[in-house]
Amino acid sequence: MNVGGRNKLPMAALRSTLAEQGFDEVTTLLQSGNVVVASELEPAALEAALSDTISQSFGLDITTFVLSGADLTTMATANTLDQPGRDPSRLVTIVLSDEPDTKGLAPLPDALGDDVLHRGRFVFQWCPEGISNALPLTPWLERHWSREATARNWRTMTKLSALVVGSP
Numbered sequence: 001m002n003v004g005g006r007n008k009l010p011m012a013a014l015r016s017t018l019a020e021q022g023f024d025e026v027t028t029l030l031q032s033g034n035v036v037v038a039s040e041l042e043p044a045a046l047e048a049a050l051s052d053t054i055s056q057s058f059g060l061d062i063t064t065f066v067l068s069g070a071d072l073t074t075m076a077t078a079n080t081l082d083q084p085g086r087d088p089s090r091l092v093t094i095v096l097s098d099e100p101d102t103k104g105l106a107p108l109p110d111a112l113g114d115d116v117l118h119r120g121r122f123v124f125q126w127c128p129e130g131i132s133n134a135l136p137l138t139p140w141l142e143r144h145w146s147r148e149a150t151a152r153n154w155r156t157m158t159k160l161s162a163l164v165v166g167s168p
Helices: 011-020 043-058 069-078 110-115 137-144 154-165
Strands: 024-029 034-038 091-096 116-119 122-126 149-153
Touching: 011 024, 011 034, 011 043, 024 154, 034 043, 034 154, 069 116, 069 122, 069 154, 091 137, 091 154, 110 116, 110 122, 122 137, 137 149, 149 154
Parallel strands: none
Antiparallel strands: 024 034, 091 122, 091 149, 116 122
16 A cells, blocks of 8 residues: 555554454554455455555545465566666565556656566566666556556565565
């Protein structure tokens, strides 16, 4: 989920609230809205349930993005920008609200060259000069691909994956 800036949401309070609402095995990672829960709900239903709980409990209208263990496994194998010797904090994974149809899709900015890769619901961006010095791709994707998006560095995504599917 996208938290931060104007959407402050303490992770301890979120864990407690989700557990009280019946979500199982609630774990958070960092302070940036990374939550792992066990659920039998389909992804769209889980996204709605999480968003509703946050709205009712915290008064925040936050988009949630649900990734299953299978999604995270796909993500890991699709990211060919993850190469030995690269700092994982400089590799961004952007998760799209849904997989876009590539027919008629605006091409990714030429300025990114080979430092960007689109695979399904994921866009990977290598930022050799650091994330803060890179082209902010998430707003571009939201505007040009009409998808909501959230971004995390590769280190965070691999930690989330380890929580969900275990260590490689």
